[in-house]
Amino acid sequence: xxADLYAKYDIAAPRYTSYPTVPYWSDAEFPAKKWLTHVKxxxxxxxxxxxxxxxxxxESLCTYCGCNKHITKNHAVEHPYIExxxxxxxxxxxxxxxxxxxxxxxxxxxxxxxxHPENLRFLLENILQDVDVPEHRDFGFEAHPxxxxxxxxxxxxxxxxxxxxxxxxxxxxxxxxxxxxSQTIESVEQCTRQARATGFESVNYDLIFGLPKQTLAHIRTxxxxxxxxxxxxxxxxxxxxxxxxxxxxxxxxxADLPTGAAKRQLYEAGRSWFEADGYAEIGMDHFALPxxxxxxxxxxxxxxxxxxxxTPYKTxxxxxxxxxxxxxxxxxxxxxxxTIADYQRIVNEGRLPIFRGHCLDAEDQRVRLHILHLMTxxxxxxxxxxxxxxxLTAALARLEPLMADGLVQIEPFRVRVTPExxxxxxxxxxxxxxxxxxxxxxxxxxxxAV
Ligand SMILES: C[S@@+](CC[C@H](N)C(=O)[O-])C[C@H]1O[C@@H](n2cnc3c(N)ncnc32)[C@H](O)[C@@H]1O
Numbered sequence: 001x002x003a004d005l006y007a008k009y010d011i012a013a014p015r016y017t018s019y020p021t022v023p024y025w026s027d028a029e030f031p032a033k034k035w036l037t038h039v040k041x042x043x044x045x046x047x048x049x050x051x052x053x054x055x056x057x058x059e060s061l062c063t064y065c066g067c068n069k070h071i072t073k074n075h076a077v078e079h080p081y082i083e084x085x086x087x088x089x090x091x092x093x094x095x096x097x098x099x100x101x102x103x104x105x106x107x108x109x110x111x112x113x114x115x116h117p118e119n120l121r122f123l124l125e126n127i128l129q130d131v132d133v134p135e136h137r138d139f140g141f142e143a144h145p146x147x148x149x150x151x152x153x154x155x156x157x158x159x160x161x162x163x164x165x166x167x168x169x170x171x172x173x174x175x176x177x178x179x180x181x182s183q184t185i186e187s188v189e190q191c192t193r194q195a196r197a198t199g200f201e202s203v204n205y206d207l208i209f210g211l212p213k214q215t216l217a218h219i220r221t222x223x224x225x226x227x228x229x230x231x232x233x234x235x236x237x238x239x240x241x242x243x244x245x246x247x248x249x250x251x252x253x254x255a256d257l258p259t260g261a262a263k264r265q266l267y268e269a270g271r272s273w274f275e276a277d278g279y280a281e282i283g284m285d286h287f288a289l290p291x292x293x294x295x296x297x298x299x300x301x302x303x304x305x306x307x308x309x310x311t312p313y314k315t316x317x318x319x320x321x322x323x324x325x326x327x328x329x330x331x332x333x334x335x336x337x338x339t340i341a342d343y344q345r346i347v348n349e350g351r352l353p354i355f356r357g358h359c360l361d362a363e364d365q366r367v368r369l370h371i372l373h374l375m376t377x378x379x380x381x382x383x384x385x386x387x388x389x390x391x392l393t394a395a396l397a398r399l400e401p402l403m404a405d406g407l408v409q410i411e412p413f414r415v416r417v418t419p420e421x422x423x424x425x426x427x428x429x430x431x432x433x434x435x436x437x438x439x440x441x442x443x444x445x446x447x448x449a450v
Contacts, residue, residue, distance in 0.1 A: 002420070003261040005405060010260050013426040013449035014433070015240075015284075016375060017307050018326070018333060019368040020358060021446075024435040025333065030357030035327070035334045036095050038359070042317035042329035043096050048134070050104035050315045051127070052308060053085060054322030055112040056340060059147070062181045063251040064169075064211060066240045068324040069110040070340055078115050081340065082123045084347040085321050088336075091352055092319055093130040102131040103315050105161075106308045107141035113148045117155040124159045133160055138293070138313055140165055140202070143195075145187040153198040164195045165204040165235070170211060171225045172218050178252065179211060185225065192229050202292055205231040209266040210239030212256040219266050223273035233294055234279065234287040235309065236270055238263070240447035259448070264423070283375055284425045286310050303376040310376070323353075330368075332359045363391055363434060370395070371429045374415075378422060381414035391434050398431035424449070 014021040043049065054068070057078075061071045070077075093100075112120070140163035141156060153164070168188055170176060176183050188205075195203055207222055226234065241257060243249040258266060271281060279287040280295055283305065288295040297303040297312035304314040307326050318328040323343035326335045334357035337343040346353040360368060366389065373380035382392060399415060402408050407421035408428060421428060426449045430436060 005407075005420075005424070006261040006264045008405075009424050009427045010448050011427070012444065012446040013430050014436075014446050015426065016371050016429050017305070017309070018328070019371045019433070020360070020364055020435045021433070022335070023441060025335075025356055025358035027357045027359070030334050030354050032352035032354050034359075035332065035352065035354055035357060038329040038332040038334075039092070039317060039319070039327070040095065040097060042331075043098070043100065046316040047098060047101050048103040048313075048315045049100045049131075050106070050306070050308075050311075050313070050318040051102060052106050052108060052318060052320045052325055053112075053123075054108055054110065054320065054325040054336075055081075055115060056110035056323050057081075057114040058109065058111045058144075059114060060180065060182065061248055062169075062179055063248040064179045064208065064239060065248065066242055066246055067109065068338060075114075075116065077340075078119050080344060081322075082115070082119055084344045085123060086126050087347050087350075088321050088353065089127050089130070089319075091350075092321075100131045100317075101134055102128070103134060103137055103313050104308075104311060104318075105137070105139040108308065109142055111144045111147060112141050113143050113152050117149070117151040120152070121155050121159065124156075128159065136313075138163060138311060140204075142167060142206075143191060144183075145191040146183055148191050148194075150194055150198070153194055153200070157198045157200065162200055163202040163204065164191075164200050165206060165233075166191055166195075166231070168205045168222075169208045170214060170218055171222050175211060175214060175218055178213060180251070188225070189229060192231065202233060203231045204233040204235060205229075206235045206237065207270070208237045208239050209270060210241075210258050210263040212252040214258060214266065216266060216269050219270045220273070223270060223277070226274060226279075227277050230289070232289050232292040234274060236267065236274075236285050236287060238267065238285060238447075242444075242447050244444050268423075281422070283310050284422075298376070301377060305372060305375050330360070331365060333357055367391060367395075367432050367434055370432045374417060374429050374432075375425060378417040378425075379414055383413070387413075391432075394434070394437065395432040398437070399428070402428060402431065 056070050058069050059073050139161040142165050144167050274287045282288050282294050282298050293312040304311050316330050320327040323340050324338040334354045337353045337355045343353045370380040407424050409416045
């Protein structure tokens with residue numbers, strides 16, 4: 001590992017789950033009518049759609065968590081929330097000029113398994129009656145091992161789910177206590193075993209490197225359990241430290257956080273152990289076994305990345321339901337109200353609860369595609385005519401120092417990321433980020449790149 005490079009490139013940088021990144025979205029108010037025009041156009045171009053449903057409740061607060069969630073033990077919140085999500089969905093279903101084909105369905109959170117299985121069934125049956133479900137699809141959900149029951153697994157399996165993403169973070173129970181997470185190794189083992197017995201074909205583990213007091217010994221233990229339990233995929237996330245946005249991250253001392261080269265060492269050690277165990281690195285922070293759909297998509301050049309992370313399918317339209325959920329039509333983004341109270345109130349008034357958005361102009365779409373290709377194929381290309389584009393010229397000039405550091409190769413019609421450069425994908429994508437270079441943020445917006 002080249003510690004000098006990590007020191008040099010450890011700057012605040014976006015993760016590029018969208019381009020433009022959310023702070024650069026132009027429309028502080030985004031009329032629902034305008035959004036629906038984009039939705040209908042995307043649907044007309046491609047009737048296959050993706051659906052993301054945000055289920056924001058958790059029973060207890062994991063202090064590291066950067067997600068949009070609401071902590072409560074009061075399960076009476078489930079019913080009104082589900083009613084609102086259904087009302088929101090019915091507004092979309094009524095507006096679409098035909099029956100959508102649901103290629104991707106993802107339940108995220110918060111903790112989807114906070115909800116009673118019968119409530120999830122009610123929600124999903126009412127949505128599924130409005131769509132066609134193709135044979136080749138990707139229906140997955142985020143599961144907290146502590147709250148996932150056999151009834152959850154069976155219910156979701158019966159509804160067509162075949163992929164489960166289990167939040168593990170780290171197998172060390174003491175480390176988890178430090179971040180206020182109740183979870184045992186047995187609960188992860190049991191959830192994995194039950195998911196497989198139910199028929200789930202792809203099991204993912206979410207792991208995080210860079211947690212407070214996390215050391216190489218912890219990652220070694222994680223690799224040991226990975227080797228035993230053999231999840232089909234691993235999401236190995238870089239801990240995003242954003243205490244100015246998430247106050248709970250102030251619960252531990254910053255002095256306990258591995259940073260820079262020390263943090264990166266955790267990733268590289270994990271990667272070498274996972275690879276020795278047969279996993280392949282997918283894009284920036286994912287790993288998959290060769291039989292998994294994500295691996296095949298990378299091999300076949302069809303890997304895609306959206307707000308849900310890396311995915312094997314690409315649809316033009318992604319509808320986001322629930323508080324804070326984001327929709328994407330390729331030429332526009334829209335985000336729902338973030339608080340549950342505002343979200344439910346607006347939906348119950350019969351309106352789409354969108355509070356901000358962005359229409360992508362031609363330059364945004366070109367840059368978006370370059371960043372997508374870099375993130376999913378480790379290269380991006382252009383034609384002789386596209387090479388005349390000023391935005392591309394500026395990006396290539398910004399890449400010169402990265403080429404000198406051996407992170408990219410610039411060829412006449414493409415940029416290729418080198419094996420060393422894969423460790424700096426966020427920095428490489430940043431060279432293309434026209435919005436960022438036009439106006440750099442004044443306050444803190446992004447977590448560190450390393
Ligand atoms: C919505 S949560 C998972 C579902 C469930 N609540 C659980 O904890 O098991 C999605 C994932 O985001 C990741 N995550 C949350 N906060 C993060 C942070 N600050 N940095 C990096 N990854 C984070 C975790 O790996 C987590 O499993």
